[in-house]
Amino acid sequence: MTLFRNVVFIAAIAGLVAGVVLACLQAYATVPLILKAEVYEQAGGGHQHEHAAAPAANATDTNAMSSAAPAPAEAAAPPAEDEGWAPADGFERFAFNVVANIVTGIGFALILVAVSEFAGGIGNWRQGVFWGLAGFAVFTLAPGLGLPPELPAMPAADLTQRQIWWTATAVATAAGLGLLAFRKSLPLAILAVALIVAPHVVGAPQPDSFETPIPEGLHHQFVVAVTLTNLVFWLVLGAVVGVVRGRFTGTATSLRGSFA
C-alpha cells in the first residue's frame, strides 16, 4: 500500500495548506455576506435558517416563504422540530469552518491526486495549476452555472434533487474534460462536449418561487466572492500537490510534457 500511503500523504499536506488559505479568504469574502443575509432572513421570514423547523413555521406563514422551504424532504427527516446542535456564533463557528475547510480540502486533494496519478501525475506546480483549473471547472464552475451559490433565506428546490443534480454535473463535466484532455479522437471530443453540456440541457432543479428578502446586489456579490475564493483554492491545491509530489519523487521537472 505504498502508493496509497503516498497519495494520502501528499493530499493531506496539500489539503491542509489550501484549506487554511480558503478559510482565511472565506473569513473576509464570503462569511460576512452570509451573516448579512441571516439578518435579512430573520427580519423577513422570521424563521431560523437552520432549516429543520422552517417548514412547520412557514406552513401557516406567507405562501411566498413556504414555497422557499424544501418542505417534503425536511419534514420527513426524523428530528423535525429540533434544529440540533450548532456551533456558537463567533470563534466556535469560525473554528468549525476552518476544520470543515481543511477536512474537505484533504478530500478534494485525495480525488485530485488519485485521478491525476492515473494520467501520469502532477509533476510540478505549473501542471498543478492546470489540474487545479480543471478541478475548479468540475466542482465550482459547472455546478454553479445551474445552481448559483445561494445565501441563507434564498429559495431553492428540494435538497436531495439538487444534490443529485450537483453530483451528476460534476461527474459529467469531469468525464468530459478528461476525454477532451487525454483522448485524441474527434468523436470522443464531440462526446465530451455533449457530456459537459448535457446537465445544463436537463436543467437544475428550480424552486417554485424566486421571491426572497435577500437584495439582488448582495447575492451577486456573494456569487462573485464564492467563485473567486474557490478559484484561488483550486489553484493553490493543484500547485501545492505539484510541489509536494515533486519533492517526494525528486523529479520536479521530468514529467514536463506529459500534460498540455
Add this chain to the structure above:
Amino acid sequence: MNTASVSLGASVSSQSRFMQLALAALLGIFVMGFVGFSHIDAVHNAAHDYRHSMAFPCH
C-alpha cells in the same frame, strides 16, 4: 495516454496500482460527501458557512 517515467510507488503492479488509487479517490469522495452533503443536522450546522461558501446545495 502518456508515458510518465516516474510515478509514486513505482514498484507496484498495475492492478494493485489501480486499486490503491481508486481507494484513495473513494476515500476523498467519502470525506467530501460527509462534510458537504450529509443530511445529519449537527454536521450541516457545523459546516454551514462552508457549504454556502462552496456553493454546495444547502437547506
